[in-house]
Amino acid sequence: MSLRAEPSVDAERVGGIEYNSKIVILEDSNDGKWQRVMLPWNQQEGWVKGGNTKKV
8 A cells, every 4th residue: 555645646655554564544534535644664754535433
C-alpha cells in the first residue's frame, strides 16, 4: 500500500506498507476517503487510501 504525503493519488509517494502490517490510524480526511497513519516501526506519518485498513 502506498504512503502519500497528502490525501491525494497525485501526492508524492513517501513510502509503502506491506500487507498485514500493523499501523496506527491518526485521523480520517474530511471526505472519509483517506486516513492519516503512523508507522510504529519508524514513526513515519502519511496518508493511505481509506478502505485499505481494518481495525484489530
